[in-house]
Amino acid sequence: SGPSIAVVGVTGAVGQEFLSVLHDRDFPYRSIKMLASKRSAGQKLSFQGRSYVVEELTGGSFDGVDIALFSAGGSISKEFGPIAVEKGTIVVDNSSAFRMQDDVPLVVPEVNPEAMEGIKAGKGKGALIANPNCSTIICLMAATPLHRHSKVKRMVVSTYQAASGAGAAAMRELEQQTHEVLEGKPVTCEIFQRQYAFNLFSHNSAVLPNGYNEEEMKLVKETRKIWNDKDVKVTATCIRVPVMRAHAESVNLEFENPLDEDTARDILKKAPGVVVIDDRAANNFPTPLEVSNKDDVAVGRIRRDVSQEGNYGLDIFVCGDQIRKGAALNAVQIAELLL
């Protein structure tokens, strides 16, 4: 029983995590198709005790498929997403291709499930649902419960983003560079054209005319869409740091009405998908390593913003696994809402 599903980009880092999450959450599917580019087609993989051959993604791949999880880049989503929808498939797309399209819900299941109200699998009616960008998901998992309690007027985000956000090859290169540096060898710089190990740099996405890069503007625009609030002021600085697979984010929030740090901490302790690690005495706060391969986003450094009057400002520090909650888990949770 359950929907027939397909995983598009199954050999990539997120594609592989889709399978892990589907397994971990015992997602009920009737059949599963493993789809990838021509280059990866033919590879064998086993999943839940069964062997599969990776099939080349074509227009015909979606015949009879109820739900397709896409993570194969924006151009593949643009080309095959609409074809799948035409065939009656519900596409959960991890790329940025359709996120800002008005008729495409942009969903963090713990935050705005109502945005995909009425879309159900197995009805033969296709639809497109967009997975937000990883840094947006991780930030909003902590910021939204506070925003719901006391409307956020302005949010300032500084991110410290892991290699995984740039793909499996970037993770491999970070490891290789680290060895090369320690061994005094020339450093291999193919992915970012610069040394990454023992270094950090402004996010590698394109810089726009306003001086922000694409990653930063995704945080600005996606927050406004997910909160359904076109007036909230958001600014961001996104930095790539030598960490493998979990993002860290410093978030400063200014509220319309006061929200004190104790109330904020209580709200976060009750927030779904969030764990509070906020031990000042032990100087113990979230770290990327401890949230890696985990579902929950960790939040700490919860404190009143001393640059604001009274309790109108709050600073927090958030860590979340970029491949899991930042991509694959969020998409599978969206698929669960389709059942």
Ligand code: 2RA
């Ligand atoms: C990054 N947000 O971390 C991107 C990945 N989609 O580079």
